[in-house]
Amino acid sequence: MATPKHDLPDDDIEYVSKTEMKREMTALQQLGEKLIPLDKKQLATLKLPERLFDAILAAKKITANGATARQKQFIGKLMRDVDPEPINELLNKLAGLSDRHSAWLHRLERLREGMLADPKIVENFVNEHPSVEIQQLRQLVRNALKERELQKPAKAFRELFKLIKQYIPEPALPGLEASGPEEEDEE
Template sequence: MARPKHDLPDDDIEYVSKTEMKSEMTALQKLGEKLIPLDKKQLATLKLPERLYDAIIAAKKITANGATARQKQFIGKLMRDVDPEPINELLAKLAGLSDKHSAWLHRLERLRESMLTDPKVVENFVTDHPTVEIQQLRQLVRNALKERELQKPAKAFRELFKLIKQYIPEPALPGLEVSAPEEEDEE
Protein backbone atom coordinates (compact mmCIF):
# COMPACT_ATOMS: atom_id res chain seq x y z
CA MET A 1 0.00 0.00 0.00
CA ALA A 2 1.36 3.38 -0.99
CA ARG A 3 1.83 6.04 1.67
CA PRO A 4 -0.03 9.31 1.18
CA LYS A 5 2.16 12.29 0.38
CA HIS A 6 1.93 15.19 2.76
CA ASP A 7 0.92 18.52 1.31
CA LEU A 8 3.86 20.33 2.92
CA PRO A 9 6.29 21.80 0.42
CA ASP A 10 9.92 20.77 0.95
CA ASP A 11 11.01 24.41 0.52
CA ASP A 12 9.72 25.41 3.98
CA ILE A 13 11.93 22.95 5.84
CA GLU A 14 15.41 24.12 6.73
CA TYR A 15 17.78 21.28 7.46
CA VAL A 16 20.46 21.95 10.04
CA SER A 17 23.11 19.36 10.78
CA LYS A 18 23.91 18.34 14.32
CA THR A 19 27.40 19.85 13.89
CA GLU A 20 25.96 23.22 12.88
CA MET A 21 23.58 23.19 15.83
CA LYS A 22 26.42 22.39 18.21
CA SER A 23 28.64 25.15 16.81
CA GLU A 24 25.77 27.65 17.15
CA MET A 25 25.21 26.62 20.77
CA THR A 26 28.95 26.89 21.49
CA ALA A 27 29.03 30.36 19.94
CA LEU A 28 26.09 31.44 22.12
CA GLN A 29 27.84 30.07 25.20
CA LYS A 30 31.04 31.97 24.32
CA LEU A 31 28.98 35.12 23.84
CA GLY A 32 27.33 34.56 27.23
CA GLU A 33 30.77 34.11 28.82
CA LYS A 34 31.77 37.54 27.52
CA LEU A 35 28.91 39.03 29.57
CA ILE A 36 30.28 37.77 32.89
CA PRO A 37 32.98 40.48 33.33
CA LEU A 38 30.53 43.32 32.56
CA ASP A 39 29.23 45.41 35.43
CA LYS A 40 25.55 45.69 36.37
CA LYS A 41 25.02 49.01 34.57
CA GLN A 42 26.33 47.59 31.31
CA LEU A 43 24.21 44.45 31.69
CA ALA A 44 21.14 46.60 32.41
CA THR A 45 21.47 48.28 29.01
CA LEU A 46 20.85 44.91 27.36
CA LYS A 47 17.48 44.32 29.03
CA LEU A 48 18.25 40.62 29.45
CA PRO A 49 15.66 38.16 30.73
CA GLU A 50 15.73 38.06 34.52
CA ARG A 51 16.85 34.44 34.65
CA LEU A 52 19.85 35.09 32.37
CA TYR A 53 20.76 38.28 34.24
CA ASP A 54 20.69 36.37 37.56
CA ALA A 55 22.81 33.56 36.09
CA ILE A 56 25.44 36.06 34.93
CA ILE A 57 25.52 37.77 38.34
CA ALA A 58 25.82 34.35 40.02
CA ALA A 59 28.71 33.42 37.70
CA LYS A 60 30.67 36.42 38.98
CA LYS A 61 30.60 34.97 42.49
CA ILE A 62 31.58 31.38 41.65
CA THR A 63 35.23 30.48 42.19
CA ALA A 64 35.37 26.68 41.80
CA ASN A 65 36.46 25.65 38.31
CA GLY A 66 33.88 22.88 37.87
CA ALA A 67 31.08 25.10 39.10
CA THR A 68 32.24 27.91 36.82
CA ALA A 69 32.14 25.58 33.81
CA ARG A 70 28.61 24.39 34.70
CA GLN A 71 27.43 27.98 35.20
CA LYS A 72 28.85 28.97 31.80
CA GLN A 73 27.01 26.05 30.20
CA PHE A 74 23.81 27.17 31.93
CA ILE A 75 24.32 30.71 30.65
CA GLY A 76 24.85 29.26 27.17
CA LYS A 77 21.56 27.37 27.46
CA LEU A 78 19.73 30.53 28.53
CA MET A 79 21.35 32.46 25.66
CA ARG A 80 19.37 30.33 23.17
CA ASP A 81 16.27 32.38 23.98
CA VAL A 82 17.97 35.76 23.54
CA ASP A 83 18.68 37.78 20.41
CA PRO A 84 22.50 37.89 20.26
CA GLU A 85 22.65 41.00 18.04
CA PRO A 86 22.24 43.66 20.81
CA ILE A 87 24.84 41.82 22.89
CA ASN A 88 27.32 41.78 20.01
CA GLU A 89 26.69 45.50 19.44
CA LEU A 90 27.30 46.34 23.11
CA LEU A 91 30.50 44.30 23.23
CA ALA A 92 31.74 45.98 20.06
CA LYS A 93 30.87 49.39 21.51
CA LEU A 94 32.69 48.57 24.74
CA ALA A 95 35.75 47.49 22.78
CA GLY A 96 35.66 50.86 21.00
CA LEU A 97 35.24 52.66 24.31
CA SER A 98 38.23 50.80 25.64
CA ASP A 99 40.19 52.07 22.64
CA LYS A 100 38.99 55.63 23.35
CA HIS A 101 40.01 55.29 26.98
CA SER A 102 43.46 54.05 25.98
CA ALA A 103 43.83 56.92 23.51
CA TRP A 104 42.88 59.39 26.26
CA LEU A 105 45.49 57.91 28.63
CA HIS A 106 48.14 58.04 25.89
CA ARG A 107 47.25 61.68 25.25
CA LEU A 108 47.78 62.47 28.94
CA GLU A 109 51.08 60.62 28.96
CA ARG A 110 52.32 62.52 25.90
CA LEU A 111 51.29 65.82 27.50
CA ARG A 112 53.15 64.93 30.71
CA GLU A 113 56.25 63.95 28.74
CA SER A 114 56.15 67.15 26.69
CA MET A 115 55.80 69.19 29.90
CA LEU A 116 59.07 67.69 31.06
CA THR A 117 60.88 68.55 27.85
CA ASP A 118 59.35 71.91 26.83
CA PRO A 119 58.52 74.72 29.32
CA LYS A 120 56.17 76.30 26.77
CA VAL A 121 53.84 73.31 27.13
CA VAL A 122 53.49 74.09 30.85
CA GLU A 123 52.65 77.72 29.99
CA ASN A 124 50.08 76.60 27.40
CA PHE A 125 48.51 74.22 29.91
CA VAL A 126 48.21 77.03 32.46
CA THR A 127 46.63 79.26 29.80
CA ASP A 128 44.15 76.57 28.77
CA HIS A 129 43.32 75.64 32.38
CA PRO A 130 43.37 78.86 34.46
CA THR A 131 42.18 77.12 37.64
CA VAL A 132 45.31 74.96 37.89
CA GLU A 133 47.67 75.77 40.73
CA ILE A 134 50.68 77.05 38.81
CA GLN A 135 53.16 76.67 41.64
CA GLN A 136 52.14 73.05 42.29
CA LEU A 137 52.33 72.22 38.56
CA ARG A 138 55.81 73.72 38.15
CA GLN A 139 57.07 72.06 41.32
CA LEU A 140 55.83 68.65 40.12
CA VAL A 141 57.57 69.18 36.77
CA ARG A 142 60.82 70.16 38.53
CA ASN A 143 60.63 67.20 40.93
CA ALA A 144 59.82 64.76 38.12
CA LEU A 145 62.86 65.98 36.18
CA LYS A 146 65.04 65.63 39.29
CA GLU A 147 63.71 62.11 39.93
CA ARG A 148 64.52 61.14 36.38
CA GLU A 149 68.00 62.65 36.60
CA LEU A 150 68.81 60.92 39.91
CA GLN A 151 67.02 57.70 38.87
CA LYS A 152 64.78 57.80 41.90
CA PRO A 153 61.24 56.38 42.15
CA ALA A 154 58.83 58.35 39.98
CA LYS A 155 56.56 59.77 42.69
CA ALA A 156 56.31 63.32 41.29
CA PHE A 157 56.03 61.87 37.77
CA ARG A 158 52.86 59.99 38.84
CA GLU A 159 51.54 63.01 40.75
CA LEU A 160 51.96 65.14 37.64
CA PHE A 161 49.89 62.63 35.69
CA LYS A 162 47.14 62.75 38.34
CA LEU A 163 47.12 66.55 38.21
CA ILE A 164 46.80 66.59 34.40
CA LYS A 165 44.06 63.97 34.62
CA GLN A 166 41.99 66.31 36.84
CA TYR A 167 41.93 68.98 34.13
CA ILE A 168 41.50 66.85 31.02
CA PRO A 169 38.44 64.70 31.66
CA GLU A 170 37.91 61.29 30.15
CA PRO A 171 35.69 61.34 27.05
CA ALA A 172 32.04 60.59 27.68
CA LEU A 173 30.76 57.07 27.13
CA PRO A 174 28.22 57.42 24.32
CA GLY A 175 25.52 54.84 23.93
CA LEU A 176 25.64 53.44 27.44
CA GLU A 177 22.63 55.24 28.84
CA VAL A 178 21.12 53.13 31.54
CA SER A 179 17.36 53.01 31.88
CA ALA A 180 16.67 53.00 35.61
CA PRO A 181 16.57 49.31 36.54
CA GLU A 182 14.20 48.51 39.39
CA GLU A 183 16.06 45.60 40.94
CA GLU A 184 19.59 47.02 40.82
CA ASP A 185 19.73 48.10 44.49
CA GLU A 186 18.61 44.80 46.02
CA GLU A 187 22.10 43.37 46.45
Protein backbone atom coordinates in the same frame (compact mmCIF):
# COMPACT_ATOMS: atom_id res chain seq x y z
CA MET B 1 1.57 18.08 -10.44
CA ALA B 2 3.35 21.41 -10.08
CA THR B 3 5.23 22.32 -6.94
CA PRO B 4 3.83 25.33 -5.05
CA LYS B 5 5.77 28.56 -5.31
CA HIS B 6 6.73 30.39 -2.14
CA ASP B 7 6.07 34.07 -1.59
CA LEU B 8 9.75 34.80 -0.82
CA PRO B 9 12.46 34.29 -3.42
CA ASP B 10 15.27 31.89 -2.52
CA ASP B 11 17.71 34.81 -2.30
CA ASP B 12 16.07 36.14 0.90
CA ILE B 13 16.42 32.87 2.81
CA GLU B 14 19.69 32.40 4.64
CA TYR B 15 20.51 28.79 5.31
CA VAL B 16 22.59 28.13 8.40
CA SER B 17 23.84 24.68 9.24
CA LYS B 18 23.21 23.17 12.63
CA THR B 19 26.97 23.09 13.24
CA GLU B 20 27.26 26.81 12.51
CA MET B 21 24.37 27.56 14.87
CA LYS B 22 26.08 25.54 17.62
CA ARG B 23 29.34 27.42 17.02
CA GLU B 24 27.56 30.76 17.38
CA MET B 25 25.77 29.66 20.55
CA THR B 26 29.04 28.36 22.04
CA ALA B 27 30.75 31.66 21.22
CA LEU B 28 27.95 33.59 22.93
CA GLN B 29 28.19 31.31 25.98
CA GLN B 30 31.94 31.85 26.17
CA LEU B 31 31.43 35.60 25.90
CA GLY B 32 28.86 35.42 28.70
CA GLU B 33 31.32 33.43 30.84
CA LYS B 34 33.84 36.25 30.49
CA LEU B 35 31.31 38.56 32.17
CA ILE B 36 31.18 36.50 35.38
CA PRO B 37 34.46 37.85 36.89
CA LEU B 38 33.45 41.50 36.27
CA ASP B 39 32.17 43.55 39.19
CA LYS B 40 28.68 45.09 39.38
CA LYS B 41 29.87 48.54 38.34
CA GLN B 42 31.47 47.22 35.15
CA LEU B 43 28.41 45.10 34.35
CA ALA B 44 26.12 48.10 34.88
CA THR B 45 27.89 50.01 32.09
CA LEU B 46 26.71 47.40 29.59
CA LYS B 47 22.98 48.00 30.10
CA LEU B 48 22.32 44.25 30.12
CA PRO B 49 18.78 42.89 30.40
CA GLU B 50 17.82 42.35 34.03
CA ARG B 51 17.55 38.55 33.69
CA LEU B 52 21.06 38.30 32.24
CA PHE B 53 22.48 40.68 34.85
CA ASP B 54 20.90 38.62 37.64
CA ALA B 55 22.10 35.34 36.09
CA ILE B 56 25.69 36.65 36.00
CA LEU B 57 25.49 37.75 39.63
CA ALA B 58 24.05 34.35 40.59
CA ALA B 59 26.89 32.58 38.77
CA LYS B 60 29.40 34.36 41.01
CA LYS B 61 27.83 32.72 44.08
CA ILE B 62 27.61 29.15 42.75
CA THR B 63 30.39 26.80 43.86
CA ALA B 64 29.22 23.34 42.72
CA ASN B 65 30.72 22.32 39.38
CA GLY B 66 27.51 20.93 37.88
CA ALA B 67 25.51 23.97 38.91
CA THR B 68 28.21 26.28 37.54
CA ALA B 69 28.06 24.54 34.16
CA ARG B 70 24.25 24.81 34.05
CA GLN B 71 24.39 28.48 35.01
CA LYS B 72 26.93 29.17 32.24
CA GLN B 73 24.64 27.46 29.73
CA PHE B 74 21.75 29.59 30.98
CA ILE B 75 23.85 32.73 30.58
CA GLY B 76 24.70 31.59 27.05
CA LYS B 77 21.00 31.18 26.28
CA LEU B 78 20.25 34.69 27.57
CA MET B 79 23.17 36.09 25.57
CA ARG B 80 21.31 35.24 22.35
CA ASP B 81 19.11 38.32 22.87
CA VAL B 82 21.99 40.74 23.50
CA ASP B 83 24.20 42.69 21.10
CA PRO B 84 27.69 41.25 21.72
CA GLU B 85 29.60 44.26 20.31
CA PRO B 86 29.47 46.52 23.42
CA ILE B 87 30.45 43.54 25.55
CA ASN B 88 33.46 42.81 23.34
CA GLU B 89 34.41 46.52 23.45
CA LEU B 90 34.34 46.54 27.26
CA LEU B 91 36.28 43.29 27.57
CA ASN B 92 38.89 44.56 25.13
CA LYS B 93 39.15 47.81 27.05
CA LEU B 94 39.59 45.95 30.32
CA ALA B 95 42.20 43.72 28.72
CA GLY B 96 44.04 46.80 27.46
CA LEU B 97 43.40 45.93 23.83
CA SER B 98 41.05 48.75 22.91
CA ASP B 99 42.46 51.11 20.29
CA ARG B 100 40.47 54.02 21.74
CA HIS B 101 41.73 53.34 25.23
CA SER B 102 45.33 53.01 24.03
CA ALA B 103 45.07 56.20 21.98
CA TRP B 104 43.74 58.07 25.04
CA LEU B 105 46.60 56.79 27.22
CA HIS B 106 49.14 57.76 24.54
CA ARG B 107 47.60 61.23 24.34
CA LEU B 108 48.00 61.65 28.10
CA GLU B 109 51.59 60.41 27.93
CA ARG B 110 52.46 62.86 25.12
CA LEU B 111 50.90 65.71 27.09
CA ARG B 112 52.91 64.77 30.18
CA GLU B 113 56.14 64.60 28.19
CA GLY B 114 55.29 67.92 26.54
CA MET B 115 54.76 69.55 29.94
CA LEU B 116 58.20 68.38 31.01
CA ALA B 117 59.78 69.73 27.82
CA ASP B 118 57.94 73.04 27.32
CA PRO B 119 56.43 75.38 29.96
CA LYS B 120 54.02 76.78 27.34
CA ILE B 121 52.22 73.43 27.27
CA VAL B 122 51.65 73.76 31.04
CA GLU B 123 50.20 77.24 30.43
CA ASN B 124 47.94 75.91 27.65
CA PHE B 125 46.74 73.10 29.93
CA VAL B 126 45.93 75.62 32.68
CA ASN B 127 44.03 77.80 30.18
CA GLU B 128 42.02 74.82 28.90
CA HIS B 129 41.31 73.51 32.42
CA PRO B 130 40.89 76.51 34.71
CA SER B 131 39.88 74.36 37.69
CA VAL B 132 43.32 72.71 37.83
CA GLU B 133 45.43 73.59 40.83
CA ILE B 134 48.24 75.52 39.12
CA GLN B 135 50.69 75.36 41.98
CA GLN B 136 50.31 71.58 42.34
CA LEU B 137 50.71 71.10 38.58
CA ARG B 138 53.89 73.18 38.39
CA GLN B 139 55.32 71.48 41.49
CA LEU B 140 54.73 68.04 39.96
CA VAL B 141 56.43 69.14 36.74
CA ARG B 142 59.46 70.49 38.68
CA ASN B 143 59.68 67.35 40.80
CA ALA B 144 59.37 65.05 37.78
CA LEU B 145 62.21 66.92 36.05
CA LYS B 146 64.34 66.69 39.19
CA GLU B 147 63.61 62.94 39.49
CA ARG B 148 64.70 62.45 35.92
CA GLU B 149 67.87 64.47 36.40
CA LEU B 150 68.84 62.63 39.58
CA GLN B 151 67.65 59.25 38.21
CA LYS B 152 65.34 58.73 41.17
CA PRO B 153 62.09 56.70 41.19
CA ALA B 154 59.41 58.40 39.08
CA LYS B 155 56.89 59.20 41.83
CA ALA B 156 56.08 62.77 40.70
CA PHE B 157 56.11 61.57 37.09
CA ARG B 158 53.27 59.13 37.90
CA GLU B 159 51.44 61.72 40.01
CA LEU B 160 51.55 64.14 37.07
CA PHE B 161 49.96 61.47 34.86
CA LYS B 162 47.18 60.93 37.42
CA LEU B 163 46.53 64.67 37.62
CA ILE B 164 46.28 65.00 33.83
CA LYS B 165 44.02 61.95 33.74
CA GLN B 166 41.54 63.69 36.07
CA TYR B 167 41.05 66.54 33.61
CA ILE B 168 41.04 64.64 30.32
CA PRO B 169 38.39 61.91 30.60
CA GLU B 170 38.54 58.76 28.57
CA PRO B 171 36.20 58.84 25.57
CA ALA B 172 33.19 56.62 26.18
CA LEU B 173 32.87 53.44 24.16
CA PRO B 174 29.84 53.24 21.87
CA GLY B 175 26.93 51.42 23.49
CA LEU B 176 28.30 51.85 26.99
CA GLU B 177 27.53 54.35 29.70
CA ALA B 178 30.45 56.47 30.78
CA SER B 179 32.23 54.74 33.62
CA GLY B 180 33.95 56.37 36.55
CA PRO B 181 37.71 56.72 36.93
CA GLU B 182 39.50 53.44 36.67
CA GLU B 183 42.27 52.24 38.89
CA GLU B 184 45.10 52.16 36.36
CA ASP B 185 48.61 53.47 36.67
CA GLU B 186 49.74 53.60 33.05
CA GLU B 187 52.85 55.48 32.04
